[in-house]
Amino acid sequence: MTALLAGLGFGTPLALFGLLALPVIWWLLRFTPPRPRPQVFPPVRILLDLPKQEETPDKTPWWLLLLRLLLAAVVIFLVAQPYFQPPGTQGLPGGQRLVIVDDGWAAAQNWQDTRRILTDLLEDAGNKDEQVVLVGTAPRLQTDEIAAEAARTVLERIRIMVPAPLTTDRMALLGRLKAAALAETKSIVWLADGTDAGSGEGFAAGLQSLLPNAVLRVIGSDAARLPMALGQPRLDKSDISVTVFAPEGAAPSGTLSVTASNGRTLLDVPVTLRPGAAATATFSLPTALRNEIQSIAIAGQRHAGARQLLDDRWRKRVIALVASGSSEQAQPLLSPLHYVSRGLEPYAELFSPESPSDIANLIDAGLSMLVLADVGTLPDEVLPKVTEWVEKGGVLLRFAGPRLAAGHDTLVPVTLREGDRTLGSSLSWETPQSLQEFPPKSPFAGLVIDPRITVTRQVLAEPDAELAAKTWASLADGTPLVTAEARGKGMIVLFHVTANANWSNLPLSGLFVEMMARVAGLDPTQVAATSESDAPAAFAPRLVMTGES
Template sequence: MSWLPLSFGAPMVLWGLLALPVIWWLLRLTPPKPQTEVFPPLKILAGVLKREETPQQSPWWLTLLRLLMAALIVVALAEPVFNPREKLPAEGSALALVIDNDWASAADWGKRVATAERLIADAGSNGVPVIIAFTAEKPNAEIGPFDAATALDRLRAAKPRPIPTDRPAVYARVAASLESHPGASVAVLADGLAGQGDEAAFNTLLSSNAARLVWATSDRISLTGLTGADNQVDGFALTAIRAPGDPAPAQVTAGAFDDKGRRIADATLTFSPGESMATGTMAVPFELRNDFASIALDGEHQAGALRVLDESSKRRRVGLLSQSEADQAQPLLSPLYYILS
């Protein structure tokens, strides 16, 4: 029961407010308890001319205070909630919850889980089963239907995975499961990134005669990805991208780490207004660059902002020896002089 901005968890208790007139009548009917006096003869003689009166009813302020206390008790028992949240549509024969848990979902995974918990809680209060599927899990992962408690456990056990989504396969499985639950509610918690085959996958999912659809995604994609890390002659060249159409300039800092996790170099990449690509260079000696084990963008807690380096990213110093005296006498004419480093 909700009266903006206040709702009550047990609204039936508010019927107890109807008892306030009865309490008021009882308070007026019952006079205060008479005072007990000691019986000394002299005190009686001293107050023989004093006229004492006992009130027939309680003072009005005392009656009002007692009624107010009774009303507050009734309201407290009704479990009031200030500014209650809007109940999400999780009705129908079942709730199908489809969640993107790929690399792009790591940045706002906490919000994604909180939204899913609200949906599952509402489904549990309505007594409907929950089908829960993650688009970056194995194709044969179990999707239900489950009861609300089991679905909540599976949700809390899920984590973002550093791989792309497979929406066509997962949506097809959910649609097949909904054939036995016509009129179900479908909730899609998307990461905001388009993928190959998405349109056909959405059509397959929505063809299952869903009663209602909840579509939740980020208002603005603020992801930044590291797309290139090349160990060149004069430094480590980096390339980063962001969502197109952002009119604001931006700067990101990339840090290089060795195999023990120590930060040994960094560089700044600057996005111009409206540009979706930025470049930068870590200008450090190649001996230090050979110690790079990974490069990551600061503040980006997702796999797209991390590059793991292997032996192919290292540069080696090579020495060339020649037994020809002509090469030493005329080095500019020597074939070894023109070998590119």
């Protein structure tokens, strides 16, 4: 009842002084004329004997008097033009208003309520012909000048205003407000999304310091309606884990919806929530279904913070590993594929075909990458199929070795010299070589190189005009360590050393694992686009997430 009365306003408040006249009206309504004086008149005696049909009381009944007083009070009340003030405007002084809206992802859950309150605020200011400055706290690429406008003009703009899929940057807005002309501001209304985001108190203090004479009013969301959020998904072998953040007052349980690119639900994951803290949900799917995942979302939450989009990096690729026959296969640490498989295992489903027909079957089943360790020449019955598969988008990863140095097929990225180069042996004048920094356009750019990594043997590439563009990694003397070439829609990558530690200690290092991770996540079309031009490649978005999605 108190809140109802506090929100009551009057267009003509002076008319309420008419209520002071109610005692006079009461006195007038109670007033009755004096009793009639008796006068002798003989015929009246006859009239007295007649039956009485109606009696008039000598004073007004109390209930009729009360009803008349209420009607008089209602008339005075209506003349005063009563109306309900929007929430948050009670007690605000007249004059220019600064209205601040948290329009990041956290506001999307209750955006309809925010828009309704904002509309009421502007309509109230428009009824009073007040100027309004409306600003949002979400970061923007282009920022308009902060200036006061007529409330009715601003009202048209908020009808299409939507939350952004970003975290608010209140302190950046505070800096812009300091540079604006806000000396005429009499009140500040902040529509907060209910999250502190590490800047709530500092932002409020900054507003009060900026406009010390203005009244600050903060309107927040109900604690029970604050949004939940998802953390970054994590991959642990075949399991996908994601953290769920729930506010105080949230339900004790929830559901994660795992959705495919065609919109169908692949899996509903129940989650036991911890209100006010973080909970972890873990699930796994077969490789075929996992590769279809497009998004993970909290059921019932329609905002960007409750949804995580998964791209090709989260798809578990199918990789075939092929090595030349050797007695080292029986000794795991000497096997050509031991370190490669350990580096690729977290990111892919690995297969080891034993015959050319097995390779062909894997290609038909949707092979993502083929790894050849010291395989000089592919059998004639499978070479055309592998060539066609690469041109259609497959990734062929090759490692050098004695057999490749002795002879090779056409599926190499550069022209190779026959034989190999030996460094640091008793018959060589050259010392083992370390690695150079990776080129900026290389997929390995940004990886930290261990200075202890050295190369003792390698296969050499014939120098030509295109060699530099095809080189992803080099030794200290400038000779290529890793080269690559786009073939059609696919890619051929060659490590000029063996996949084991025979020619280099690179496979024993953590850098090798990181390089395998980069290769496993290759998109041949993107690599080719960035390699052909110094300018960054532009890609059209396949899916755009808005603040309310």
